[in-house]
Amino acid sequence: MRRSVAASAFRPAVADDRETRSRLLKSAERLFAERGFKKVTVREICRTARANVAAINYHFGDKLGLYREVLQSAVERMRATNDAARMAGEGQSADERLRRSIIIFVGRILDPAGETVHRLVSREINDPTPALDALVEQGVRPRIEYLAALVAQIIGCAPGDPRVLRSVASIQAQCVMALPNPIGDRLHRRVRRTPAEIVRLADHIAEFSLAGIRAIGRRKGR
Numbered sequence: 001m002r003r004s005v006a007a008s009a010f011r012p013a014v015a016d017d018r019e020t021r022s023r024l025l026k027s028a029e030r031l032f033a034e035r036g037f038k039k040v041t042v043r044e045i046c047r048t049a050r051a052n053v054a055a056i057n058y059h060f061g062d063k064l065g066l067y068r069e070v071l072q073s074a075v076e077r078m079r080a081t082n083d084a085a086r087m088a089g090e091g092q093s094a095d096e097r098l099r100r101s102i103i104i105f106v107g108r109i110l111d112p113a114g115e116t117v118h119r120l121v122s123r124e125i126n127d128p129t130p131a132l133d134a135l136v137e138q139g140v141r142p143r144i145e146y147l148a149a150l151v152a153q154i155i156g157c158a159p160g161d162p163r164v165l166r167s168v169a170s171i172q173a174q175c176v177m178a179l180p181n182p183i184g185d186r187l188h189r190r191v192r193r194t195p196a197e198i199v200r201l202a203d204h205i206a207e208f209s210l211a212g213i214r215a216i217g218r219r220k221g222r
Contacts, residue, residue: 017059020049020051020055020059021059023049023050023051024045024046024049024051024055024056024059024060024066025066025069025070025073026049027045027048027049028040028045028049028066028067028070029070029073029116029120030048030116031044031045031048032067032070032120032123033116033117033119033120033123034119035123036123036124036126036127037063037064037067037123037124037127037129037131038127038129042056042063045063045066064129064130064131067129067131068131068134070120071120071124071131071134071135072134073117074117074120074121074124074135074139075134075135075138075139077108077114077117078135078138078139078140078143079138079139079142081104081105081108081143082139082142082143082146084104084108085100085101085104085105085143085146086101086146088100088101088103088104089101094150094153094154095154095210097150098147098150098151098154098171098206098209098210099202099203099206099210101146101147101150102171102175102202102205102206102209103198103199103202103203103206105143105175105202106175106178106198106201106202106205107195107198107199107202109175109176109178109179110178110179110193110198111193112193118179121135143172144168144172145159147168147171147172148160148164148165148168151164151167151168151171151213152164154210154213154214154217155167155213155214155216155217156217157217163216163217163219166216167209167212167213167216170209170212171205171209174205174208174209175205178201178205
């Protein structure tokens with residue numbers, strides 16, 4: 001009987017801990033995305049999460065520990081996008097793999113469900129914390145290396161060739177510019193987030209990039 005009572009008392013406590021932890025993560029993600037790591041306080045996160053002020057230390061060690069876990073959600077989303085791009089291009093030519101990768105990437109970054117994650121990543125890039133390394137190594141670098149391998153194959157050179165690195169930077173910049181932003185909105189460049197429009201935009205980026213890559217590839221050694 002004593003064991004049964006103890007077990008039944010333990011289960012609600014565990015459930016409460018999980019709920020508190022979940023509320024902290026959700027509140028922190030929104031606040032960090034809005035203002036960045038440095039401008040958000042522990043007390044503010046706990047207040048919006050309806051949690052005791054000591055809850056962050058209890059669940060995550062400190063504010064940075066909480067932030068690392070929040071940022072990991074962005075990393076996991078980036079990794080999922082990278083995996084989807086690779087799977088979409090399996091068995092295809094380098095040109096087609098590049099095109100499909102761009103379609104996947106542009107579609108993911110224009111998904112309204114990912115807006116908070118994109119703002120979170122932008123905050124981290126503009127004002128880096130010790131968590132940046134995980135973002136780069138687990139999320140960004142694999143995509144860049146995949147694109148570099150494709151571009152190198154199209155040009156017929158090593159992935160470390162400066163022409164490859166510049167081409168990858170150009171592709172990435174075109175994709176990122178598809179994200180909604182105040183300047184683009186003022187210049188009437190807002191992209192309608194329909195599947196057909198996303199594919200048209202991605203096709204344009206791919207076509208433009210492939211033409212440029214081939215032209216650069218013909219200029220040996222530059």
